[in-house]
Amino acid sequence: MLDETDKRLLAALQKNAHLTAQELGEALNLSPSQAGRRRQRLEAEGIITAYAAKLDPTRLGLRVQAFVQVQLATHGPEQSRSFARLVATQPAIISAWTLTGDADYLLRVYCDDLPALNRLIHEVLLPHPAVARVQSQIVMDQFKQDAPLPT
Incomplete structure (x- = not known):
């Protein structure tokens, strides 16, 4: 079970995963070793699964974000596995x-431009034998960024 200190630790790490044990201890009113042990326990229990850098898609040239809905024509386990393998190959x-x-x-997609999105839909997704229909919604503006999980 998570106590209030664990929840505060998780909230702090979601805002800044680079916090040192010293900084976490100061934020949580714990010693650095206590804060470090709590973090290690949460990692060992699989509550903290990874640390990652958030990147700015536009600075990487990814100017189009879209949500793509896919409807399959057939729903057998092999068709689902085959489609999942296809999705896994597409950065x-x-x-x-x-x-x-x-x-x-529902697929969340980032592409360089509209022609790249068009190619993904028409040359990758629609040709899959299990796919019946694809519908895309292009993101005009993301007014709330991906938020930390509630703790």
Whole structure:
């Protein structure tokens, strides 16, 4: 179970994963060794799964963000596995979810430009034998950035 100190530690690390044990201890009113042990325990328990840098997509030339809904024509386990393997090979697809409702999958995509998005849809996704329909929504503006998880 997470106590309030664990939750505050997780919130602090989501804002800045580079905090040292000293800095965490100061923020949590703990000694650096206590803060470090708590972090290590949360890592060992799999609550903290990784540390990563957040990158600015526009500075990387990724000017188009889109959400792509995919509906499969057939829903067997092999078709699902085959589609998942295809998604895993595409760096432009940064996350994917299975859904209830009309669409079977929702893909979050970053592309250099609209022609790159068009190629992804028409040359990669639609030719897959299990895919029946693809619908995309291009992001006009992201007014709330990806937020930390609530703790």
